[in-house]
Amino acid sequence: MRLDTNDREIVEMLQKDATLSYGVIAERLGLTEREVEERISRLSDIRTKILIVDDEPDTVLPLKRALEIENFNVIEAQDGVEALERVSAETPDLILLDLMLPKLNGFEVCQRLKQDEATSSIPIIMLTAKSETSDKIEGIEIGADDYVTKPFNLDELKARIKAVLRRTAP
Amino acid sequence: MKVKIDNIVIILVICVILICVVTLLGFKSHGEVEDLVQQQFNEQQLMLARQAALGIEGFADERVTIIEILARDRSGDSISDITGCFKTIYEETSGFYSIEFIDANGVVVYGYPEHSAPVGYDLYAENMSGTFDSARDKRETNISSPTPLFEGGLGSFIWVPVYEEEEFKGVILAIIRTTTITDRFLEPIMQDRTGYVYLIDNKGKSLYDGTRREAIGKNYIKMLSEDNDAWLKILNEQMNGSEGTAVYFDEGSRSEQIVAYAPVRWRDQLWSVAISVPASEVDHLIQSVYTKQMTFLGIVIAIILCGSLGLIVMFSRWNKTLEAEVKSKTGDLIQSNKELALANERLKELDKLKSDFVSMVSHELKTPLAAMRTSAQVLEVADINTETKGEMLDIILRNMDRQTNLVNDLLDPSRIESGRMELKFEKLSLDSIIADSVESVRQTAFEKGIALDVELPEDLSSVKADREKLTPVIINLLNNAIKFTSRSGEISIKARELNGQVEVRVSDTGIGIPPEDLDRVFDKFYQVDSTLTREAGGTGLGLAICKGIIEAHNGHVWAESELGKGSTFIFTLEKWSG
Numbered sequence: 001m002r003l004d005t006n007d008r009e010i011v012e013m014l015q016k017d018a019t020l021s022y023g024v025i026a027e028r029l030g031l032t033e034r035e036v037e038e039r040i041s042r043l044s045d046i047r048t049k050i051l052i053v054d055d056e057p058d059t060v061l062p063l064k065r066a067l068e069i070e071n072f073n074v075i076e077a078q079d080g081v082e083a084l085e086r087v088s089a090e091t092p093d094l095i096l097l098d099l100m101l102p103k104l105n106g107f108e109v110c111q112r113l114k115q116d117e118a119t120s121s122i123p124i125i126m127l128t129a130k131s132e133t134s135d136k137i138e139g140i141e142i143g144a145d146d147y148v149t150k151p152f153n154l155d156e157l158k159a160r161i162k163a164v165l166r167r168t169a170p
Numbered sequence: 171m172k173v174k175i176d177n178i179v180i181i182l183v184i185c186v187i188l189i190c191v192v193t194l195l196g197f198k199s200h201g202e203v204e205d206l207v208q209q210q211f212n213e214q215q216l217m218l219a220r221q222a223a224l225g226i227e228g229f230a231d232e233r234v235t236i237i238e239i240l241a242r243d244r245s246g247d248s249i250s251d252i253t254g255c256f257k258t259i260y261e262e263t264s265g266f267y268s269i270e271f272i273d274a275n276g277v278v279v280y281g282y283p284e285h286s287a288p289v290g291y292d293l294y295a296e297n298m299s300g301t302f303d304s305a306r307d308k309r310e311t312n313i314s315s316p317t318p319l320f321e322g323g324l325g326s327f328i329w330v331p332v333y334e335e336e337e338f339k340g341v342i343l344a345i346i347r348t349t350t351i352t353d354r355f356l357e358p359i360m361q362d363r364t365g366y367v368y369l370i371d372n373k374g375k376s377l378y379d380g381t382r383r384e385a386i387g388k389n390y391i392k393m394l395s396e397d398n399d400a401w402l403k404i405l406n407e408q409m410n411g412s413e414g415t416a417v418y419f420d421e422g423s424r425s426e427q428i429v430a431y432a433p434v435r436w437r438d439q440l441w442s443v444a445i446s447v448p449a450s451e452v453d454h455l456i457q458s459v460y461t462k463q464m465t466f467l468g469i470v471i472a473i474i475l476c477g478s479l480g481l482i483v484m485f486s487r488w489n490k491t492l493e494a495e496v497k498s499k500t501g502d503l504i505q506s507n508k509e510l511a512l513a514n515e516r517l518k519e520l521d522k523l524k525s526d527f528v529s530m531v532s533h534e535l536k537t538p539l540a541a542m543r544t545s546a547q548v549l550e551v552a553d554i555n556t557e558t559k560g561e562m563l564d565i566i567l568r569n570m571d572r573q574t575n576l577v578n579d580l581l582d583p584s585r586i587e588s589g590r591m592e593l594k595f596e597k598l599s600l601d602s603i604i605a606d607s608v609e610s611v612r613q614t615a616f617e618k619g620i621a622l623d624v625e626l627p628e629d630l631s632s633v634k635a636d637r638e639k640l641t642p643v644i645i646n647l648l649n650n651a652i653k654f655t656s657r658s659g660e661i662s663i664k665a666r667e668l669n670g671q672v673e674v675r676v677s678d679t680g681i682g683i684p685p686e687d688l689d690r691v692f693d694k695f696y697q698v699d700s701t702l703t704r705e706a707g708g709t710g711l712g713l714a715i716c717k718g719i720i721e722a723h724n725g726h727v728w729a730e731s732e733l734g735k736g737s738t739f740i741f742t743l744e745k746w747s748g
Contacts, residue, residue, distance in 0.1 A: 056537055058565045062544035065558050069551055100533060129536035130529070150540035154547035 006031065010039055042090075047073040048165060051092035053083040053109065054127070055102055059150075063096070066154050067161075080104020084112060087119055094165060097144070099128035099135070107142060114143035123168045125160060127152070204456055211452050212415040215430030215445050218359055220413065222367070223432040223443045225355040230346065230436045233265055234328055237344045238311055241330045249279070249339065252332065256282035265354075267325055267345040271332075274340050276302055286321070305329035305341050313437050316348045316377050324348040324377060324387055326439070352378035356443065365427075365447030372409050372440040404429050408442035411435070417449065425450060534576055538569035545569075582715045593636040593722055597746040600630055600665055600672065603637060607644035608663070615652050615661065622648075623662040630665055632746040633672050639719045640743075644676070646712045647739050651678035654737070671725070671742045682733040691729055692717040716741075 006029055013020055013028070026036045050072045054060050057078075064074045075090055077083040079102040087095065095113070099106035106126060113119040126139045129150040136147045145164050148157055240255055249271060256269045260282050270281035276294045281287015293299040305312040309331055316324035328344040348369075356367045356378050366380030374391040376382075385393065394402055400418035407414065411433040420427045426449035434441040545562040548554065554562075585591045608622055615622050644663075651661045659679040666673055683691060692713050720727040720741045731737035 056541065058541040058569055059537060059544070062541060062548045062562055062565055065554070065561065066544065066548045066551075069548070069554065129533040129540065131532075150536045151543040152540065154544055 007039060007043060010036065011043065014040075045073055047071055048094070049073040049075065049090065049092045050161070051075050051077060051083065051086055051090070051095045053077045053080070053095065053101065053106070054098040055079060055100075056098075059098075063154075063157075066158070070158055072161075078102075080106070080109045083109050087113060087122065091119075092122060094161060095122060095124045096127045096161075097124050099126060099130055099139070107138065110139065110144055111142050121168070123164045125157075125164060127157075200456075203459070204452070207456050207459070208452050211455060212428065212430060215428065215447060216413065216415055216432065219430045219432035219443050219445050222355050222359055222445075223434040223441075226351055226369075226434045226441070226443065227436055229265065229351060229354065230326070233263065233344065233346055234311060234313065234330075234437065236263055237269070237328060237330045237342050241332045241342050249273070252342070253280040253282075256280070265346055265350050267319075267347040267350065270343045270345075272302060272341045272343055274306075274338050278343075279340070301327065301329050302341055305331045306338055309333060311437065313439050315371055315373070315375070315439065318387060319345070319347070348377050356380070359445065363447075364451055365445060367443065367445050369434075369441055369443050370405065370408055372411070372442075374405055374409055377441060401429075404431065404444070407431065408433070408444060409440075411440050411442070420446075420448075423448065428452070531576075531580065535573065538573045538576075541569045542566045579711050579715065582711070582718070591639070591718070591722055593639060595634050595636055597632045598635045598637055598640070599632050600674065601626060603635075603641055604644060604663055604665075604674075607641055607648055610645055611648045611652060614649070618652060618655070618659075619657045620652055620655055621660045623660065625662065625664045627666060631667060631672060633743040634746045635723055635743055640723070643716045643719050643741070644674075646716050647676040650712065650739070651676055651680060651737075654678065655680035659736075667745070668742070670745060672745060673740060673742045675738050675740045677736060677738040679736040682735055683729060683731040683737050684733055685731070688729050688731060692727070 314327040369378035431444040727741040
């Protein structure tokens with residue numbers, strides 16, 4: 001998890017004086033109390049954060065539940081544009097990316113993330129019903145770290161997620 | 171360019187050389203032909219002359235022989251026996267001018283024909299007895315040179331002495347007029363021909379002249395101008411009794427003459443027949459030969475040219491026909507190539523549509539499967555809470571339905587196409603069907619903030635339709651409208667009666683359809699724009715299924731649209747007729 005300036009300030013303040021209230025911090029940094037609360041809860045969540053990008057709610061929900069059982073912090077996005085927004089806002093530790101997405105397709109999203117230095121280190125597992133070899137090759141060539149075809153075995157996916165995280169751990 | 175000029179020069183040189191060669195050959199052969207014709211002509215003239223000479227010889231000699239036979243061995247015969255034969259001889263053998271008998275005293279005692287016989291004429295008294303005496307003394311026939319007759323013209327006097335034993339009885343004098351001979355033998359020669367014939371005796375005296383009648387009886391040699399050596403030479407040859415051909419220049423006609431001459435030997439008389447023809451006659455002959463040849467050549471060339479021309483025209487026409495045919499065939503080929511290219515393009519497009527469709531179908535089929543599988547695996551985990559369990563079961567059930575619908579969608583077109591769709595027609599009120607359909611999409615429309623407006627006339631007739639098939643059609647049209655209409659748009663359903671049918675219109679304020687795609691939206695697998703439909707989802711089969719169902723109801727379905735403003739899908743149904 002990467003921290004922005006505000007995050008670092010909050011961490012610094014809390015390290016000096018752990019009793020500071022949210023209101024004081026918000027006042028000092030020019031943020032609302034709620035924002036500070038969100039940041040602190042995010043900063044205090046030490047679970048690995050996984051972003052699932054898929055336009056099918058019925059695909060996302062069971063996957064989310066399964067990963068939550070595995071104690072992952074799961075966030076979601078429904079299309080390519082939303083995915084990029086959430087990545088820059090939340091800085092997930094891993095992305096499960098569907099290929100057939102509205103607005104921006106999975107390849108484009110992957111390409112943009114890998115071109116941007118700030119996000120290029122985030123591992124991406126492509127998750128799609130497209131099973132043709134050419135699609136897999138294209139996905140891996142533009143930087144995807146793994147490629148899983150739907151319908152997948154949940155255990156296998158979980159194993160792959162863990163493997164990718166291990167591989168890319170700092 | 172240069173090559174062309176070189177070619178022309180070469181062709182010209184070849185032409186000039188060919189013309190020279192042909193001309194040279196022509197001159198050479200002309201010379202040869204001229205010599206040959208000249209030679210032939212001379213020989214022919216000579217033959218003519220000889221023939222005439224022989225004719226004269228034979229004729230005259232025969233006459234003399236007859237008289238001699240009459241005169242021979244007259245022993246015992248009286249003079250009257252001899253003279254009695256005169257009439258017979260005169261009449262049987264034409265040619266005599268007169269036959270007379272002169273007695274031993276030199277007096278003419280009888281003659282036939284009697285009117286031309288000077289009976290009683292005394293040779294001695296007239297001092298004309300020279301030849302008479304000579305015939306008597308030599309006891310042989312004496313023929314005089316043609317001499318002028320009293321009656322005019324020339325005549326040959328034939329003196330045949332008559333002896334009885336040793337006793338001189340007298341002389342038979344037969345006169346043959348020269349004209350008798352020339353009319354018979356020389357006159358016909360020159361009929362229809364140029365030139366003339368003349369006959370001279372051995373002194374050069376003219377006995378006959380085809381052109382100069384006045385010269386007859388005169389001596390040519392004396393008439394000759396001094397410088398005409400060539401003719402003089404000919405005349406001398408003639409007087410010598412030679413035969414041959416020669417050329418001289420005639421002052422009178424101022425032309426070269428070819429003379430062919432042959433001797434006439436009649437006892438001791440030596441005459442000479444000559445045929446004189448202008449040298450130009452030979453040229454005429456050659457010319458006529460050439461004319462004939464040229465005519466022949468001309469005709470042959472004309473035939474060849476005409477034939478060639480005909481062939482050329484025929485071939486060129488043929489060629490043109492062929493060209494036209496080739497052109498039209500090429501046109502056809504180009505046309506069919508174009509058609510093939512179009513068909514090919516269309517096939518490629520169709521192929522792409524199909525592969526897109528397959529890829530899409532596999533995606534659409536796998537997505538619910540993935541959801542179900544994942545949900546099921548989540549359910550496997552023992553320590554999940556009840557809420558999650560419910561969620562997972564919902565997902566599984568929902569996706570099963572979704573997949574079932576999808577499979578039905580996929581099967582419907584093939585059912586429609588194979589005609590296996592069974593319709594259960596009943597009397598249906600559109601009110602209820604439309605209300606049901608609207609109800610089933612209301613939630614989706616509400617979520618997108620889209621207003622649904624239904625306008626139906628109160629007295630709308632019932633239609634003849636299958637409720638189970640018709641409802642999905644309307645739902646499909648409504649779903650499409652919602653899919654392609656942005657938030658806060660409007661969708662309206664209207665119906666009216668038109669021409670005995672009921673027309674239903676589903677209009678939206680969506681993105682619209684490009685005019686060129688209006689007809690094709692009902693094609694199987696067709697999706698206007700892949701990016702748009704990707705966003706909207708769908709199999710691309712919905713409208714094709716709608717079309718199949720409406721057409722199975724004997725209705726029509728079509729679309730109207732303005733890009734950017736919205737689309738209207740219209741279908742018609744038959745009214746319920748009882």
